[in-house]
Amino acid sequence: MISLQQVEKVYRTKTVETLALNNINLHVDKGEFLSIMGPSGCGKSTLLNIIGLLDEPSKGEVAIAGKPVHNFRDKELARLRNEKIGFVFQSFHLINDLSVADNVELPLLYRNVSARERRRLAEEALASVGLSNRMRHFPGQLSGGQKQRVAIARAIVGRPSILLADEPTGNLDSVMGNEVMDILLGLNREHATTIVMVTHDEGMAHRTNRLVRLFDGSQVQ
Amino acid sequence: MILNYLKITLKVLGRNKFFTFVSLFGIVFTLLILIVLSAFLDHLIAPHYPDVNRGRCLYVGMVDMGNPDEGSHKMGPPSYHFLEKYVKPLKTPKLVGVSSMPSFANTYVGNRRLKLNLKFTDPEFWEITAFDFLEGKPYSQQNLDNGDNVAVINARTRDNYFGEGAQVVGKSIEVENVAYRVIGVVKDVPVTRLIVAGDVYLPYTVARSQAKSPSMSGNYFGILLADSPSDFTAIKEEFRHVIAQVPMPMDDEGFTFGELRVEAQSYLEYFLNIGLIDVGSTGTFYTIIGIFMLLFMLLPAINLVNLNMSRIMERSSEIGIRKAFGASIGRLAGQFIIENVFITLLGGVVAVLLSLIFIRIFNESGLIPGADLAVNIQVLLVGLGACLAFGLLSGVIPAIRMSRMNVVDALRGGEVDS
Structure with missing residues (x-):
């Protein structure tokens, strides 16, 4: 489902060159739940961003669902992100000015889906994370755990085959963190969604199928 | 979305x-x-208002007579004589009307001086335009033939001269020591509508000098009403043809001219070409x-x-x-x-x-x-x-x-x- 070959990422400024990822080779199968661990600054998020087509590797090749993406233009990348990938961020990244339902509908705005169908799918996604009663609320009215569940609803509303989660429980207490983790595990189990999750939490990582460890930009496990 | x-x-x-x-x-x-x-x-x-047919009208408002030998020019609005001889007989326009340039005269109400903008027109002028008559009616060919001293005045003049909202048809208004019988009152027209705006409208026949002057240039506009703007080309062409027939050289008020340039133009073209704004079209x-x-x-x-x-x-x-x-x-x-x-x-x-x-x-x-x-x-x-x-x-x-x-x-x- 996801394939990275000899991926390297270098950040350059006028004076400094930082190697963020070094020769990463990674294959994630369909339906796999993979977690990525490592100390802060080791390149976990960079790796996730490259998998999610939010960032380009300096070297190497990335393929999503068997398609190499290095020649893709912005429009094609946007479409691939929209159809195949859902994101869950540590800091939720909901749009404060939009209601919960409008936030969840967001990925569907970039597809040819009628307003009524968008609303139906958003209701369905919110129901699956137990937030049907919060449709008309705004993000500012929700707790951290609820926000993250809205973010998950947004990530899955378009039924993507890949879910990328960047420390999804990092800002939550253990109870809420476990709730969110249960939802992710359920998605992986019931819908065979391929999930790649960056985490600092060994306990969460051990609940996934496979663990990849990074250190200073290199894969050590 | x-x-x-x-x-x-x-x-x-x-x-x-x-x-x-x-x-x-x-x-x-x-x-x-x-x-x-x-x-x-x-x-x-x-x-x-009242120039609602402006889009269907062409205007003859500028006669340019030149003498290339002397490098001299005489430019100005056409005279009534010119319009009567060369414009009124045109076949392609639906109607040809005539109105004078603004000219001002004084009248007195008690000790108060009233400055009036006089507009001399023919009866066709009233057919081409669409004035709102608050009272009475416009003058007709009959009035002109009879040499009647009749006038149509605007509401402002009525209010200033006779009193606000007075019934004035049949009453007399004195302009420059001549008494005119008021036969109609029209709604005011903004002065910016130069060709149709006036305080007192009089038959051109009562104008003292201009109407009778044999010169080509004077102080009138010719207004040519077409059935539709698509007729403009034909009207312009016919007018050009008529002008081309004018024998040259010609004498005009003691001067000899070898060239005569005059066009039938749309309203905007006319104003653009008299040098108010120096743009060609x-x-x-x-x-x-x-x-x-x-x-x-x-x-x-x-x-x-x-x-x-x-x-x-x-x-x-x-x-x-x-x-x-x-x-x-x-x-x-x-x-x-x-x-x-x-x-x-x-x-x-x-x-x-x-x-x-x-x-x-x-x-x-x-x-x-x-x-x-x-x-x-x-x-x-x-x-x-x-x-x-x-x-x-x-x-x-x-x-x-x-x-x-x-x-x-x-x-x-x-x-x-x-």
Whole structure:
């Protein structure tokens, strides 16, 4: 489902060159739940961003669902992100000015889906994370755990085959963190969604199928 | 999709009220001036009361006689004699009317002096125009044949001379020591409608000198009414042919001329060609107006670009989120442009309301007597065009710049609270 070959990422400024990822080779199968661990600054998020087509590797090749993406233009990348990938961020990244339902509908705005169908799918996604009663609320009215569940609803509303989660429980207490983790595990189990999750939490990582460890930009496990 | 954009636009507007005020103020002020200017141009150029057939009329208002040997020229409005001899007999126009240039005379009401704009016309003038007769009727060929001293006056003159709202048909008005019997009262016409505006309308036959002068030049306009503007070419052609038949050289008031240049022109062409504005054609005129409007909008637009940049910057997190979930550069740029056009249209609505108030105050101020400036469909269309141009001018650059923002930077740069 996801394939990275000899991926390297270098950040350059006028004076400094930082190697963020070094020769990463990674294959994630369909339906796999993979977690990525490592100390802060080791390149976990960079790796996730490259998998999610939010960032380009300096070297190497990335393929999503068997398609190499290095020649893709912005429009094609946007479409691939929209159809195949859902994101869950540590800091939720909901749009404060939009209601919960409008936030969840967001990925569907970039597809040819009628307003009524968008609303139906958003209701369905919110129901699956137990937030049907919060449709008309705004993000500012929700707790951290609820926000993250809205973010998950947004990530899955378009039924993507890949879910990328960047420390999804990092800002939550253990109870809420476990709730969110249960939802992710359920998605992986019931819908065979391929999930790649960056985490600092060994306990969460051990609940996934496979663990990849990074250190200073290199894969050590 | 659009609804989603508009929802967020309204939220963003409500978020930073001072910014919104500054931004909207700039838009409203710019558009207000453009709408009022358009209303002025519309007032001056478009067919309005009583000149409602202006779009179907051609005007003969300038005779240019030249003597190439001496390098001399005589230029001016045609005389009644010229119009009677060369214009009235034309076959292609539906109707040919005649009206004089403005000429002023004094009359007295008690000790009060009243300055009157006299307009000498033929009976056809009343058929070509569409005056509102508050009382009475226009003079007819019969009146002219009889040599009747009759007059049609406007409401302002009636009020000043006879008293407000008086019934005056049959009464006598004295202008320069000649008494005229009032046979009609018409609604006032703004003085800016030079060819039709007057305080007292008199048959051309009562004019003292001009009507009888054999000279080519005088102080009249010929108004040629066509069935439709598509007849203009034929009318112009026939007129050219008639003028080409005038024997040369000719004598005119003691001078000899070898060339005669005179054209039947549309209203705007006529004013553009008498040197009020030095532009060759109506096309050039409208182009210049368009460029002027764009330039006028440019400075506030540049200002708004800056404001927009900072406003969109605040939304970098949203840009990142939208990109992550599948918005392409084009889609995002489109969103910001739509938002900006929406805000501009919002400003446009306020500007239209303010211009209605401004125009009402202006019309009532008496700066232009009888002024009837209005925000009509044409003016609204110009306003809408200006809104869109302004919205695009000020929205495209920030939209393109922001939509190209790197997703990771955008997500990092924005507020990460929620």
